[in-house]
Amino acid sequence: MYRSVNREDEVDDQDHHRLKERVFAAIWDELAPLEAAIEDDESLPYEKMWPVLERVGAFGFLVPREYGGHGLSIRQYLPIIAEFAKIQGAIRVLVHVHNSFAHALSELADEDQRRTLLPGLARGENSIAFALTEPERGTGADLGTTARRHGDEYVLDGRKWLITNSDIASHFLVLAKTSEAEVSSILVERDRPGLTIESLPETMGCKGGQHGELTFHGVRVPVRNRVGEEGQGQANLERALEISRVFIAASSLGTGQRAFELSLRHARQRVTFGKPIAQRQAIQRYLAEMAMDLQALRLMLEDCAVKWDAGQRIPAEASLCKLFGLEAVGRVTDRALLVHGGIGYTRKHPIERLYRDARLNWLEEGTPTIQHLVAAREFLDGHWWSDDFSGVRP
Ligand SMILES: Cc1cc2nc3c(=O)[nH]c(=O)nc-3n(C[C@H](O)[C@H](O)[C@H](O)COP(=O)(O)OP(=O)(O)OC[C@H]3O[C@@H](n4cnc5c(N)ncnc54)[C@H](O)[C@@H]3O)c2cc1C
Known part of the structure; x- marks a missing residue:
């Protein structure tokens, strides 16, 4: 398939x-x-x-x-x-x-x-946007949006929110229930009658992007807009989010790497008590801990990428990588702020922005709790774990 x-x-x-x-x-x-x-x-x-x-x-x-x-x-x-x-x-x-x-x-x-x-x-x-999250329901298959079949059309009703690129998307890939037990993924063009798109308030970081609210009120789309088989939406969702979680982890690496590079530069330039702070062991420890997080994340990303490119499914690896990535970039941006001292907390300083931007990585493609659940399901069900260093599935 x-x-x-x-x-x-x-x-x-x-x-x-x-x-x-x-x-x-x-x-x-x-x-x-x-x-x-x-x-x-x-x-x-x-x-x-x-x-x-x-x-x-x-x-x-x-x-x-x-x-x-x-x-x-x-x-x-x-x-x-x-x-x-x-x-x-x-x-x-x-x-x-x-x-x-x-x-x-x-x-x-x-x-x-x-x-x-x-x-x-x-x-x-x-441009395509992804519409899963709902104001009145939970993550994943807990959906209130329905797509009922009428002849060769689906009729969609429901609400989605926090949908990134809602201002520019020409198409939304919408997850909706096609029966009580089944979820399907359906493409909805932006200009379909009955679809309204509203802005939500500005975000803490990653400022400027639009993460809007979509309301579907009797929106009709042809059955050929369904992606994959009817009822295959949950499987589609898991596959799409699996690799997308790795992309978020790579974003954590990039943000963390920039915070690290700026911290190195600042530590070399900032002089207190007659010496650059880079010569203080306390600062060296911060820098070494940042480098350790970034190096570990880089290796986890490499593992995910090589396996996916070889055609392997990586649900546990992807969730663990996304989870480690958000924790790592959290620690790295915390330490970057400490290396910079007060000036890093001021608006217009790149550390202040990187710190706020990184916090979105907690939420994109599922919260930490969801990553715990996905990874735990894999090894509790016996699908994933290895006691050698390779992590390769039996
Ligand atoms: C800037 C931004 C952009 C986004 N872009 C998109 C997008 O393009 N498309 C899209 O579909 N979504 C998008 N989202 C939504 C994002 O994926 C969700 O916010 C995130 O997955 C959390 O879901 P929620 O907001 O419904 O939180 P909730 O599900 O209400 O979670 C609140 C807390 O409860 C915990 N929790 C919830 N359910 C359970 C459970 N069953 N077991 C244990 N703990 C649980 C969560 O882990 C969390 O800690 C975006 C969000 C933001 C902030």
Whole structure:
């Protein structure tokens, strides 16, 4: 049923290296300078960002080449999303959600849907958002939104909220109940009558992004908009979130790495009692602990990427990686603030922004509790664990 679409051999190392150079240059030369204005205005300057992202192909990192994307493997994509996470958080979130769910469509959609949707997504002419969370229900399969079948149409009713890119998405991948016991994933175009989209208040960090509320009131879509079989929505959701959790962990790595680099620089430059604070053992300990977290996270990410690219499912590894990532970036940004002292707490200082931006990683693709549950389910059911160092499934 699933198609693994991104193979490392499709994009050779030199192509990947050149792409990374182009993207990193765009991130630092053209997107990073927008940070201050985004934080002040609490809105994203799409007219400035979009052409930059389009030019480097940032909307098609994970779309296979045959549909117009770069066709990167997961291992090739992780350093790129990590680099985006070093600059203003809402830019990273926008790129993450678009690529994550374009990737999910590449894997889960049928050939007609791929041909219709993926080229436009890869070019950035269309954008896809993911609509799971609801105001009156819980995480995952606890859904109140329904999609009832009437002939060759579904009629959707319900509410979703906190839906990232709700201001720009042309399509929403909506999780809805198609019967009391079954969940299906259904694509809903933005302009369908009966769909209303409202803004929610601004967020603590990753400022400028829109995470809106969707209300479906008798929204009709053709049955061909369903992605995968009827009732397969829960399986689709688990697969899409599994790899998306690894992308969040890579974002934690990028944010943490930037906080670490800034802390190193500050520790070398800041002089107290006649010596740079980098010469104090207390500061060296902070820096070493930060480096330890980042190095461990890097290795967990590598493990997830290699396994996924080899076609392996990684529910436990992905949840543990996302969980470790959010805890690691939490500790790293805490310590970065301590290394910087009071100046790091002031607005306009990058540490203050990185600290706030990192806190979204707790929530995206499920809270820590949900990661505990998913990982524990895997090893309690005997599906995952290994007492050697490889962690490979028997
Ligand atoms: C900026 C932002 C962007 C987002 N983007 C999207 C998006 O694009 N699409 C989307 O669908 N969602 C999105 N979300 C929603 C996000 O995924 C959820 O907020 C998150 O998964 C937590 O769900 P909740 O808010 O319903 O919290 P709740 O489910 O109400 O959880 C509250 C607390 O209770 C705990 N809890 C809840 N249920 C259980 C349980 N059964 N067992 C044990 N503990 C439990 C949770 O772990 C948490 O600690 C976004 C959120 C934010 C803040």
